[in-house]
Every structure is written in structure tokens, then in C-alpha cells.
Amino acid sequence: MTKLKHFLAEVLGALRSLLADDSAKSTMIVGILIYSVLYPQPYVGEVLRDVPVVVIDQDNSSASREFVREIDVTEWVDVTISAPDMETARDAFYRRDVYGIVVIPAGFEADILASRPAPVAAYSDGSYLLIYSNVMRAVATVAGTMGAGVNYARLTSLGVDDGVARTMLSPIAVTNVAVFNPQGGYASYVIPAAFVLILQQTLLMGIGLLHAGRSLPSGRKLWATITAYFALYMIWVAFTQMTIPYLYSIPRTGDLVTLFMIAIPFICACMAMGFAIAMAIPWREGVVFLLVVIGMPLFFLSGISWPVEMIPEHLRALSLLVPSSTAISAFVAVDQMGASAQDVAGAIQTQVALAVVYTIAAVALSRLPRNRAKALP
């Protein structure tokens, strides 16, 4: 009993020295809180709506006006300007007043009436993919629906039976069902993933700040320190994976036990790596610098925004050395897709292996004369 009491006192002592170190406190506590407010801000809109577009209606007929109206009422775009010619439209585009140009050529209605194809053109900036897909989706959807109406009228006028006309024009129905993030929300896509990386980076940084260039505490004190960080980060796991989604209305389906089955080995792997880095780089500022700059590249190696299948094998293998490379998609699978422990077994194994490897590395590095000489005063 007294042993346990002593141990708990040392755990509290470790937490107290974390709080006493301004840099460590602002990284491992205040930083995460600020991030949880700041980071999601650009994405809280979730879905991009009402991209401003300009329309050049060279036909000015009732059919072309209907086309424009139909585009305008879609949620994807908003027709903000009607331009007489390409010159004016281009001007608005370069000014970034609009992000798409829709052209309805003269003869649009006449073509429809004469049963000829009546093409329209849509231009948008291919270097902003989200904007581009909104503009094209709006125009293609309206062209599709209007076209179907036109077709149907044509066929029935040829004497084709009602139902037959429908099946002839589209004999197979195809539906695309978006699963796990049905509205395709941007916050739902990026936030759960990003906060796994934020956990890793702040934990690595915090350990670097508290232990780089210093010798490790010995024996029971070391275990107490590890327990303290572990406990703190278990709270952060729950906060970032449950409270933050709740605050930003991000749907999550994950089950708590499975979440911790990946979170516990992940946090252990990060802690071991943190100590290994702290022992390897005795320069606190250097540790922080390194971790700040590699954050974004690590996100692109996680497979969330860029498919892992496209990452060359050697680089993928190398990236496995960082816990986030497998943990991020495993967290997302558990939280957002309801994966079971078996579904993410590979990632769990990787985390356990990393925890072991980095523990060995940290212990070995701590025996370097450099790390032993500077015993705590």
C-alpha cells in the first residue's frame, strides 16, 4: 500500500514538474487546447456551397434562362454575375470574384427544338480541386436532368411508349452512395485524422523539452514519469477523439474499447520514440524545430489525403517508423468507420513493434556518456 502511495506521489510529482516547465506545459496542455479551437476553423463549413460563377448566356432564350436558373438553385454554385462576353467573364475570374465560367452558346434553344445536341461549356480552375468539382457537378447535373426531360419528350413524340422511353434512355440506374462520411464533409475528413498527428507531435515535443540533453530519471521515478505522461495522454485521446468531434458535430461511430486498443499502443510507441529522440538529440530547440517542420509531410504519408497505394514502397516502409503513418488511418477506421480490432490489427501490431524498438533505442542511447554525464543536480 505504501509502495503504491509512494508511486502515486511520484506520478503527481512528474505531472507537477511538467506543469512547472513553461514550454512543456504550453506544448502538452495549452497547445492542444488552443489547437482544438484554432485548427478546425477553416473547415467548420464542412461542405463547400455556393461557389460564385459567371454565366455568359449568348442564347438568351427561355431554355437558356431556365438552365441558368437551375444551376443557380443547386447548392454547389451561385450565379453571381451575368456577363455579355468572355472578356468581362475573364476579368471577374482573374479578380477572383468568380471561380467558374458557364457558357451557353447562341442557338441553344433552337438546337433543342430541332433535336440536335445543344452543348454548353463550363470552365473552372483546375488547381483548386474542390471548387472545380463543385462547378462541374452543378453544370453536369443540370444538363443531365434537363437533357433527360428533352429526350423523354422527343421519344414519346416519336410514338415510343412512356415507360419504354425511360428504360431505353437509361436502361441501368446507377447510384453512388458515399459511406462513412455521407455528406462528404471536409471537417469530418480532416479533423479526426489531424488530431492523431497533433497528439503524436505534442507528445514527442513535450518529452523532448523535458528530457533532451538531460539524463533519464532512474528506476521507479522513470516509471512514474512514464505513467504520468501516459495518463495525461489517455485524457487527450478521449478529448480529441470524442469531445472534439462532438463540439464540431462530426459524426462518429467508433466503440470506446476498440479506440483504446489502438490508442494505448500508439501512445506507448510515441512515448518510446519521444525518449529515443530526446536521448539522440540533446538540443531542446532542435527537437522542437524538427518536429514542427515534419508535421505536415507526416500527414501526407498517413494515407488520409493521398492514397498510400501511390507512395513508393521504400518510402512507405521507411514511414512506418513513425507511429502516425499507420495509426492515423487506424484511428479514423475505428472512430469514423466503426472498424473492429481485427480490422486494424496490422496497425496495432506496428505500434507495439515500434514501442519495443524505440524503448530499446532509448535505453541504448541513454547509456551514451553524453546522456549519463549530465545527471540532474
Place this chain on the structure above:
Amino acid sequence: MAPSHLPPGFRRIWRRELRQIATRPALAFMLVPLPLILFLVLAVVFAPGLPRDLPVAVVDLDGSTMSHQIVRMADASADVEVVEQLATLSEARQALVSQRAYAILMIPADMEHDLLLGQRPEVVVFSNSQFLTAGGIVGRSLTATVSTFSAGVSLKLLEGRGIGTDRAMDLITPIPVQQSPLFNPSLDYIQFLLSAVMPTIMQIFICAAAVLSFSRERHSPNGMARLLRVSKTPSRAIFGKLLPYTFIGTFVLLLGDVLMFSFFGASFRGNVFVFFLNGFMFILTCQALGALIALIAKDTTGALGMMGLIVAPSFGFAGVSFPRFGMTAFSQIWGAIIPLTPYLQLRTDQTLRGTPLEYSLPTMAWLFAQLVVFSALLWLMARKTMTQTPVVADEPTVETAEAAQ
């Protein structure tokens, strides 16, 4: 510190700073090789430009000639590779959850039979939108495949009714849409992401280098007063200390861009001079911001942390992935005070878009305004901290940075 024979002033500060870099190999490594290594890693990641052959699974409950044909067509498309044929939808769900497939193509039982009877069977594509990029690509590709197949059947049916092929084609798509992705015709991710990610990382490097440089003075006892003694004026101290990093930053940024535009063939349609000026102003602005943070913060790691908090999430605020006009007012304002936002906008204008110069002037003025404001604040802070009454250095603070080298 080695005695310097130069009189106090700009040249002495400049020499002193270069010496400080030279005697810190870890710092030198972080200034030039590290950003280049990170750039190469990202370049290798995005080198394919477009995701191809992404894994999808098929649940073919029909097993007819037609359903086989649809599966073959899906597999043949560039975006998608059919990696698994599964018997049930629950197995398919499993494939999605364990990330073996980004989408499921579900062909219902009796599809061919229903199709021939004119009963419009429904083919369903389940795409994983939690992986927005990959799920979106495979979802669109599979839907397009089924539509193409459907159009083929439609053509046959219409021809069977005695309607000629050309006429039948016209009937199938009465309002064709000519879709033009301007500036980036293949919707390449190198143009879209890599060319924005690289400056984002450079922004962190440039700010961090300035933070470390000024923290060395600010956070050592009486460092700022000493800096004033060897520089004479705050402006000379600022220029002398920051200029080495300006050159290094310009060199690395340019090297990255040379790779982008030559090796990866990213398009450059703008004005070279404006492009260069933009990069130069961007570097100066980041430096002023970094140095300012160092003078405000309590210690070096605190300064780096504060910088990380401001600079690290800036990619989102700059509106590359989710556009700025779709953001809340707070995010738009926050984005507006970060150097990356005007820099990237001007960069897109002067590389991809080939925007006529007059349209880029407001963006240039915006970046310039940031530079003026940050520099003015930096100068004020530098003067204030340099002339503060010196404190007696009685606390035995051993700068770990100094000790480590």
C-alpha cells in the same frame, strides 16, 4: 567569442551571424539539407501526379455475361483496379473498413435478366468518403463506367427501334457539357498540392530560423544590449542578423521551384520577375514575423512553440484545400495576416493562371502591407528590448543550445 576587428555595425553583425551558423552544424543542417530532404520526400509522394489503379472490390450477385463485362470495364479504367470479388455485402463492408478497397461495386442479382425485360436494374457504388480524395476518385470512376455501359445498351436498344446510330447518340446526350479544367488540364496533384505544400514548409523553416537567431540574443542575459553595442542601431542589427537567412531561404526556395518547374514540369505562365519578387517579399515577411515572435516570447522554446501555433495550421487557412470564401469570417481574417496566404495566391496567379499583372497588384500590396507591419513591430520591439535596463545575470542559466555545440 572570438574578438572581431570590424567596427560595430552591419558587417560585424553579419559576420557574427555567419560564424554562429558555422559553429552549429545541427543548425546548418536544419537550414539547407533538411528542407531539401523534406521536399524530395514530398516530391516522391506526389510524383505520380494522379492516383491510379486504386483498389476496389466487386460484389457481383448476377454473374452474367453483362455483369462480367461491367467488371472488366471497371478494371480497365485507369483510376481503378478490381482487387477482390466478394460474395456478400457484409464481406464488402469489411473490405472497406479494413481499407483493402476504397469502393464497392454492387451488381444486383438478375441484372441482365431485368435489363432485358426493361425493368431498369439498379447498380450501386458504395464509396468510402472518409478518404475524400481516393473515395471520390473511385466513386466517380465506377459510376462513369456503369453509365458508359448503360449508354452502350441504350444505343443498341434505340438502333433496334430503327433509329440510326448518329441520331441515337444525339438522343443519349442531348446537352453535352464541355468541361474545361483551366490551368491544370489533367487535374494533377503536383500543380494542386505539391506546389502549395512546399512554400508552406519553407514558411516554417524561414520563421523558425529567424526565431532561433533572435532568441539567441533575446534569451541570453543582456543579449539585446550586447547586440546593440556591436550593431549601433536596431535596424543594422535586424538586417545583419536576418540577411544570411534571407540568402539561404531564397536559395532553398528557388532550388525547390527549379525542381518543380523543370523536373516535374509544373506550368509557369506568369512573370518571372514578379514571381521572384513575391518569393523574396514572402521570405522577408516570414523573417520579420519570426524575429518578432522571438522578441515577444519568454524563452526560445516558448518562441518556437508560439511560432508553431501560428504557422503550422496556416495551410488550412490559406485556402488551398478548402477555399477561403467558404470559411467563417474569423478564418478569413486569421488567414489574411499569415504571409503564406497572399504568397500562395500571387504564386498561383503568376505560375498557373498567367494572370495579367494588374490583377496581381492588390495581392502584392497585401503581402507588402504584412511586411511593413511586421517589420515596424519588429523594429519597435528590438529598440525597446535593446534599451531596457540591463539585468544582473545572477541566475546560472546555461543555454542548452550553447552547451550542446
